[in-house]
Amino acid sequence: MGRIREWRGHVRGPRGHAYGWRDRVRTWGGGVRGEGDQVPDAALAGGIALLLVVATLVGPEQGGPHGPGPVEYALLLAGTLPLAVRRRLPVVVALVTAVCMTAYSVRTGVGPPTAFPVLVAVHTAVLTGHRAAAVAASVVFLSGDLVAGLSSGTGSGGLPQQSTGLLVGWFVAAGVMGVVSRHRRDDLRRAEERAAEAERTREETARRRADEERLRIARELHDSLTHSISVIKVQAGVAVHLARKRGEEVSAPLLAIQEAGGEAMRELRATLEVLRDDEPPVSGLDRLTELVERSRATGLPATVVVDGERRPLSVDVDRTAYRIIQEALTNAARHAGPAAASVRITYGPKELTVQIDDDGRADPGAVPTPGVGLSGMRERVTALGGRLRAGPRSEGGFSVRAELPVDGSA
Template identity: 65%
Template sequence: MTFMDRWRPLAQDGLLAAVMALLLSVIVFQTPRAGMLDLAAVLAGSLALVACRRAPLVALLVSTACMLAVVVHVQPGPPATFPVLVSVFAAVSAGHRLAAALASAIFLGVDLIANLPGATGSVQSLQGTTLLLGWFVAAGVAGTVTRHRQAYLEEAEQRAAEAERTREEAALRRAGEERLRIARELHDSLTHSISIIKVQAGVAVHLARRRGEDVPPALLAIVDASGDAMRELRATLEVLRDTDRSDAEAPASGLDRLDDLVERARSTGLSATVTISGTWRELPAEVDRAAYRIVQEALTNVSRHAGEAAAAVRIDYADQELVVQVDDDGKADPDAPPVPGTGLLGMRERVAALGGRLRAEPRPEGGFTVRAELPLGESS
């Protein structure tokens, strides 16, 4: 709720009270026998309407008592009833029907007695009281309708909130079931396949060493990569199966494993260098993961698409952001930019989720560049 929403009802009540006080003050001034005490009673009875929403019983008591004093002394006519009618309406709307009925009866009774100067005026007094009775009944009916309408609106809001909560629970339940299904599929397919790759590569390394042969670097890279893949896959499966962490991300490698990542890339024949500039600092976990994944995907793309190219990895710890850049001198042509694949799409999504900027395009001098600027925020 905004500031204006909180104060608007009070301002409306204050405006009503001010208008009522001004109107009745003019009427009382024009009435014979009116004095300062009558004017004070009119002002108090009218200004009490400011509290008709927050304290309806107080407003009802003050307005009724003050306006009864005015009616008894100066008899200004039906306008003296206006503050009492408003307070009766507010009291009934708040659920205080008995108090409103009692105040109405007292006011009408006193008004009837005060306006009975003699037998000749009794008929007119009864007619005036009957008119006022109709006004009080109308105020009570309007207050009852308002109360029922407010109760209906609150019930409708509650039903809408309950329906929304039910939809959210159903969506979360379906998401949890889907997460479990994905976890089962990953476990039954990828875990088995990666385990076989790791075991077979390990056996090949063991046999080569037993025969006294040099182990091919590519084979060692397969062993290391399959081990990392198994580790991260297990972490991902744990998160997928933990339905209480629907917004969590699997604990993944960060820039602390950058050297291992680059070394594995070199073992495949890729010439790669790493340059780190700026003052090292502890990075937010999501920035650390994103930086590692961007370098990983960029080096993978260089190995797959750039042929016999060299890659340069640059990490710059700036004041407000972390800059990750991977350049290669491969065969990318500025006039024929590659079609973005799943890897580039994933990079863009990671960077966009952190509010950063990503540039992935061929370089004018040849080759390809990937540059990500990741804001560090206050947590850096």
């Protein structure tokens, strides 16, 4: 049943989205921030500030009424450093940068480099959908540059109208780049959404087909096995009843057949409930005594030894340990010949160890051929992250040892 549960869940994709598109969060400033944007933006703000400081110190005088002083440097920093948060607060950054850099340009006459932080802020405002703020910032800076140029007679490198016209072209280019980048980002987001929706549709289709297949298998098992097992159980019960009615002693093999038939019916019902997505009664180590009694009834003497302090186990570990013991005892009854078996369960700090040994006729030098039973054991143990060793013992007989993590989950 553990394998069936594992098979039921295999159609789920490893991720909830097709390409793991990073979610972004809008903040009160109207911007969009990603996890990796803060460091590059801070580096950009520092680089522009440093560039303007160098331009102020080494550049030729442009006719500004003031040289670089504390007020001018304060305006420079106030107009550049806010770019570090331009994606979070694009409107605020655009207006603050435009006002500060306009005042800085008018007071120092540095020229075109003062437009760089404003261009970056305008581009970010357009990219985040705040075109009105971008236009306002552009108008403030261009108007200040034009007024400063007319009052000084030079402007930002030549005639005031020419320099302002050149800056207008720069600002238009920054706005166009912002629009193009915004459209490209929206197209990418829509493509990611379509891919995620397509993946969800594929997963739902696969899950629906898996559910249909499970129901088909459940119907086939019910129609083919339930009737046959019921006949075996009823016939064994009738034979036991007739023997007791005649005063005869009921043979142990006949009682074992009757008990095995009842157990097979219970196991089949539990399997069908799993296939139909119902929660079945769990077969775990609490039923180990019944399992050992049935093994003894079939002619295989079995003993159980428990080491360590018993404690609750997860459903998957409990069920897997029970199934391994069940399969090992069944194999011993079928293949070991006249033999006895011992079951040892050890509760460790982090592992549950289950070991089943028999003293049957297994050849120590023979290589065991993995059948369905051994393969099923190995799959169950591997699904829990455990280890399984199965093979002949040097002193004769066969041994199965499984080490299961106590917190394992299939």
